[in-house]
Amino acid sequence: MLEIKNLKVAIEGKEILKGLSLKVNKGEIHAIMGPNGAGKSTLASVIAGKEEYEITGGSILFNGKDISELSPDERAKEGVFLAFQYPIEIPGVTTINFLKTAVNEIRAYRGMEPMEAKDFLAMLKEKQKLVQIDTNLTVQLMKAFQVAKRNATRYFRWPCLNLNCACLTKLTPALILMHYVL
């Protein structure tokens, strides 16, 4: 599913990844470990398509498709998911509104009709049970949470996006939750 061949990555002219290769098949979980500065976060960011990083060699294939030229939102629509180290807040935007926008963008990319409101709510309820999260949280603003609750809603978002590949950095609790997603 994810095939990285001899990947070389630099930021501001400084080389960070010097020829990394990795193959992740469907259903597999790979944990990448290493000391600070080894390039773990860089790898996750590059797969997601963060602009600061420049691919100077090698390739990234996702489901056989070269995604190195795709924009971050296109990669997301292909099915790549990056869990962020710190929760991102968007003032004035509710979780439910954000999710609905994201879900429909991804559906449009895949040639699907946008989800009807009631179907979306049903899907939401189902996923909420999966991750055992309080209903009320989804209608609150993304900003308004204490840290613990913030993390809970973050994890909640993955199943809703029905994505294929999730990259998680520095999240021990995440390893446990992966069990539900895959």
Added chain:
Amino acid sequence: MAGSDKILEEVTSSDYKYGFTSDIDTEIAAPGLNEDTVRFISAKKEEPEWMLEWRLKAFRHWQTLKEPHWAHLKYPDINYQAISYYAAPKKKIVLNSLDEVDPELLRTFDKLGISLQEQMRLSGVAVDAVIDSVSVKTTFKEKLGELGIIFCSFSDAVKEHPDLIKKYVGSVVPVGDNYFAALNSAVFSDGSFCYIPKGVRCPMELSTYFRINSAGTGQFERTLIVADEGSYVSYLEGCTAPMRDENQLHAAVVEIVAHKDAEVKYSTVQNWYPGDKEGKGGIYNFVTKRGICLGDRAKISWTQVETGSAITWKYPSVILKGDHSVGEFYSIAVTNNMQQADTGTKMTHIGKNTKSTIISKGISAGKSNNSYRGLVRINKGASKARNFSQCDSLLMGDRCGAHTFPSKIGEDQIFYCNQRGIDTEKAIGLIVNGYCREVLNKLPMEFAVEAQKLLAVSLEGSVG
């Protein structure tokens, strides 16, 4: 940050959708301003003697005043003698017969998306459209008449309801209030007049469309809204103007009087031509808007979304005279390219237990400049006054400025949205709408939708 620079540099602009002109037979006065001009305007409008006298008094006072320059705005001097102060479509418009309205005029209304026939069909909004200086049509006049509600052009009101005009005009914004108010009082073109009788709740939103069509003219509309005891009205004002190379002056005055237990909601979605990317052309929007809560428990709220104008200089204000009266100000002001805005509000607390709320959101992009200025004055004797003020600025890109403590649309937020499948343009829309949520929620439904679209269009390609 190569990628973000690329986005910033991208040449974009959504074409100003309303930058068309209508080839309507128009009668324009020769440019220049002297006492004869004032007499000419008054005569054209067939005004009674007392109205002409009022104008002349204002004009003579204006001549003694000096143009103010204290705002954070830079613009070339306005040559008051090079402006024409009267422009009216030549064909006489018959009020009740759509068939006899100049078809070109109707086409203009259609282009603006406010087809009068549509308005007729939709229940809810009675429309008064003002093209240049003349109020062209007022619909629903009869329906409102049954409730005793008066909604007509200011010019008509001068003739048909002189007692009301005499009683209230200049009572909230006196002729000597400021330079532009004095000018307006002398040469005001037209506007709306609205009177809601005691205890009546106006069943529909009243709306007016202003449009500056002729080149070299200024628009000086004058609007007066009076809500008698216990009444309620929601009023919408929307504005557009064609693209022109020269700047056009718009110096309006809006007065609102709310008696005991009355409530007036005044919403504006302003999209005057903002000038091109280099700052050429565009409307100078210098407006005095003020409401007075005369009686106890009266309430006035100003809600505005301003995205147009080369220069915006306005401070919708409320005087809280009655005890327990309430004043509110919700505003989104967007500046892009070379636009400048110096806006804000004044809340004057006079009565007891009065309350004011100010929520102002400024969004700056391009090389624009956006200043917010607010004054909350609590007079002696205004015991138990409460105020809540919140003014936020959002900067998009790094070449614009704001005179508050701004926050920036974070690249992090954009990347996060991207990584969840939302492209950058939609992400900005999401972020800006979230940012403006509190204010957008205050707008009547039709306007809220329009405003959201306007925000998206105004900020196209401005991310950084």
